[in-house]
Amino acid sequence: MELNNEEIRRYSRHLILPEVGLAGQKKIKATRVLCIGAGGLGSPIAMYLAAAGIGKIGIVDFDTVDYSNLQRQILHTDADVGRSKAESAKETIRGINPNCEVVIHNTRISSENALDLIQPYDIVVDGTDNFPTRYLTNDACVLLKKPNVYGSIFRFEGQASVFAPHLGGPCYRCLYPEPPPPGMVPSCAEGGVLGVLPGIIGCIQATEILKLALGKGNLLIGRLLLFNALDLKFRELKLRKDPACPICREHPTIKELIDYETFCGIVPEPENTGNPDEVTVQDMKRALDHPSHNIKVIDVREPDEYEIAKVAGVPLLPLSQLNERFTELDPNQQYYLHCKAGVRSLKALNFLKQQGFKYVKSVKGGISAWSDEIDRNVPRY
Amino acid sequence: MSSVIANGQPVAAAVPCSLEVFLIAQNLLPRSVVVEHNGEAVAPSEFPQRQICAGDRLEIVKIVAGG
Numbered sequence: 111m112e113l114n115n116e117e118i119r120r121y122s123r124h125l126i127l128p129e130v131g132l133a134g135q136k137k138i139k140a141t142r143v144l145c146i147g148a149g150g151l152g153s154p155i156a157m158y159l160a161a162a163g164i165g166k167i168g169i170v171d172f173d174t175v176d177y178s179n180l181q182r183q184i185l186h187t188d189a190d191v192g193r194s195k196a197e198s199a200k201e202t203i204r205g206i207n208p209n210c211e212v213v214i215h216n217t218r219i220s221s222e223n224a225l226d227l228i229q230p231y232d233i234v235v236d237g238t239d240n241f242p243t244r245y246l247t248n249d250a251c252v253l254l255k256k257p258n259v260y261g262s263i264f265r266f267e268g269q270a271s272v273f274a275p276h277l278g279g280p281c282y283r284c285l286y287p288e289p290p291p292p293g294m295v296p297s298c299a300e301g302g303v304l305g306v307l308p309g310i311i312g313c314i315q316a317t318e319i320l321k322l323a324l325g326k327g328n329l330l331i332g333r334l335l336l337f338n339a340l341d342l343k344f345r346e347l348k349l350r351k352d353p354a355c356p357i358c359r360e361h362p363t364i365k366e367l368i369d370y371e372t373f374c375g376i377v378p379e380p381e382n383t384g385n386p387d388e389v390t391v392q393d394m395k396r397a398l399d400h401p402s403h404n405i406k407v408i409d410v411r412e413p414d415e416y417e418i419a420k421v422a423g424v425p426l427l428p429l430s431q432l433n434e435r436f437t438e439l440d441p442n443q444q445y446y447l448h449c450k451a452g453v454r455s456l457k458a459l460n461f462l463k464q465q466g467f468k469y470v471k472s473v474k475g476g477i478s479a480w481s482d483e484i485d486r487n488v489p490r491y
Numbered sequence: 492m493s494s495v496i497a498n499g500q501p502v503a504a505a506v507p508c509s510l511e512v513f514l515i516a517q518n519l520l521p522r523s524v525v526v527e528h529n530g531e532a533v534a535p536s537e538f539p540q541r542q543i544c545a546g547d548r549l550e551i552v553k554i555v556a557g558g
Contacts, residue, residue: 150557151558152558239557244556261558262557268555269555285525286535287536290520290554291520294520298558334525345550347550348531349525352534353536354534
């Protein structure tokens with residue numbers, strides 16, 4: 111692995127660092143990194159790694175760029191909306207450093223393809239946004255003995271660590287052996303995230319990748335670094351390998367990849383469509399258009415969200431207040447509940463049913479589906 | 492009721508009890524948190540046996556998945 115004159119000029123600030131030097135820069139160039147997810151975390155990771163001289167970056171993402179991504183996913187620009195994230199990422203990375211080979215995997219990582227995807231790379235970086243993919247990434251990395259550079263974010267807080275049981279540290283399952291029940295931990299789409307936050311956590315992940323490539327410094331192995339942007343504080347927790355870990359202990363019970371959707375309690379789509387507790391936005395429109403049907407529609411989102419977008423004539427009763435305020439409702443009245451995407455309204459429905467309400471339905475897809483299918487003037491957020 | 496120091500704040504708790512029982516009483520999912528007990532890492536499989544006492548220091552972090 112040699113550096114040409116252009117590369118020597120480009121990496122001069124690395125080359126004069128005693129910890130990097132020519133030998134280190136060659137190691138960086140020889141390193142192949144697979145970035146799972148080209149979103150909030152994947153953006154700064156891929157961009158800084160390319161700039162720093164990583165020789166090959168693989169990008170796995172099946173998604174397309176949405177307007178709501180641009181607040182933090184700096185790989186993508188306004189002009190990329192609607193394009194494949196992997197394609198857009200490749201263009202940005204090549205613009206930063208044409209010496210970097212970019213391989214795009216415009217596909218959803220799954221138990222069927224994960225081992226083949228990861229095998230050709232030295233380091234995996236987890237920039238995904240959901241539990242099934244995080245467990246899948248972890249398990250595949252443990253099985254293949256690849257370091258898994260972990261980061262995750264929510265609202266104003268982030269976490270980072272390096273999982274590498276083959277180097278003596280714990281894996282993701284040593285921290286979180288089982289996923290939380292579906293709907294218990296909100297996603298960034300539901301709970302929000304500060305635009306800069308993935309930049310900070312992603313840069314920490316990128317730092318660890320360069321250190322792994324160089325074989326220098328103290329890695330975040332056996333440590334969980336936590337960041338709180340509101341307090342602007344970092345703290346750190348010690349981690350240990352769980353002697354009962356199902357995948358990285360000496361005689362593991364998990365020896366191959368499993369079905370991660372099922373493991374995370376996610377019901378496949380076809381079964382989802384027939385949920386008797388759900389109605390469609392078209393049903394909601396009929397209820398609003400025909401007061402004689404005597405169906406009341408209630409918005410269970412939070413007041414801040416109601417201010418951003420609302421459906422005319424629908425009153426607000428936030429899920430967070432339902433516990434104290436459900437007595438304002440009539441248990442014999444027919445209600446349709448809606449939220450942003452249909453998750454919280456199902457929670458509200460279950461709560462009201464426990465309180466003896468008989469005729470409650472949840473609007474599938476929430477106000478987002480209303481905006482898409484009924485009234486485009488309602489902003490989608 | 493006695494208390495422990497969780498993430499720097501005093502929290503009333505029916506101690507002594509196991510870490511598992513404490514977490515459930517705090518409405519936390521024991522399989523979805525990372526815990527450091529008096530500066531020491533605790534693996535999830537040890538939560539049911541790990542006893543916590545009045546004044547103990549706990550650092551508790553909840554799982555998040557955003558990216």
